[in-house]
Amino acid sequence: MxxxxxxxxxxxxxxxxxxxxxxxxxxxxxxxxxxxxxxxxxxxxxxxxxxxxxxxxxxxxxxxxxxxxxxxxxxxxxxxxxxxxxxxxxxxxxxxxxxxxxxxxxxxxxxxxxxxxxxxxxxxxxxxxxxxxxxxGIGLREEPVAAVAATAAPGSLAHQVSAYLKDLRDLTDMEDRTEPGTA
Known part of the structure; x- marks a missing residue:
């Protein structure tokens, strides 16, 4: 493409x-x-x-x-x-x-x-x-993921991406809290 x-x-x-x-x-x-x-x-x-x-x-x-x-x-x-x-x-x-x-x-x-x-x-x-x-574009600015998720319509691409990133962050936080050998 x-x-x-x-x-x-x-x-x-x-x-x-x-x-x-x-x-x-x-x-x-x-x-x-x-x-x-x-x-x-x-x-x-x-x-x-x-x-x-x-x-x-x-x-x-x-x-x-x-x-x-x-x-x-x-x-x-x-x-x-x-x-x-x-x-x-x-x-x-x-x-x-x-x-x-x-x-x-x-x-x-x-x-x-x-x-x-x-x-x-x-x-x-x-x-x-x-x-x-x-x-x-003019005036483009990066917004935090939470701000995008709050303004994005459910089902939109922005909403799907922010949900994915939130899930990924939660999974990473969970792995950080799990001690080696206990999982």
Whole structure:
């Protein structure tokens, strides 16, 4: 099964030796030239897509509008991408040991920003690479298992996992209390 990259991870392209890309710096941010009318009532965020050349020759890289797709929330609804404020990589030669970065401004419902998926379809030397997906979120925080169990609906995956961990912890506590040779 194909697993997406986590925001911040590098992905190397086997067909282009030394070329790698990553999606990173996912954060809430207001766009520099004002908000788009389509984003009224939504929360803005930005994400960077960096292409790095660690190979021996240069690559012509293109990463423009339509080659980056941003989805938010558990249902994968399309985020409003602010094309006017975003900065793309338009036919740039990335030489060895150099980088080029695109900055995308997008907006979505605040509650949906804990799950953000960014798909990148890079074009290198007039050839399309495979699409790659990065996933992350804004405002993610780890809650103690007890807090998750209290808020999780019975039968949900979160409830099942927390019940399993509680049972495992209870079993470990029981084994610690049992003296060797008495069980």
């Amino acid at each position: 194909y697993e997406p990259n986590v925001v911040g991870d590098w992905h190397e392209y086997e067909e282009h030796a030394g070329l790698r890309v990553r999606v990173h710096r996912l954060e809430t941010a207001e766009p520099p030239r004002g908000r788009d009318d389509a984003a009224v009532g939504l929360t803005y965020f930005s994400v960077r897509v960096t292409v790095e050349n660690r190979g021996g020759s240069h690559f012509g890289v293109q990463l423009e509008d339509g080659q980056i797709d941003v989805r938010v929330g558990p249902d994968g609804e399309g985020a409003v991408i602010d094309w006017r404020n975003s900065q793309f990589i338009e036919g740039f030669d990335v030489y060895p040991l150099r980088r080029a970065t695109a900055v995308v401004y997008a907006a979505g419902p605040e509650a949906a920003l804990t799950q953000i998926d960014v798909q990148v379809h890079l074009r290198v030397d007039e050839e399309w690479t495979d699409r790659r997906l990065w996933t992350g």
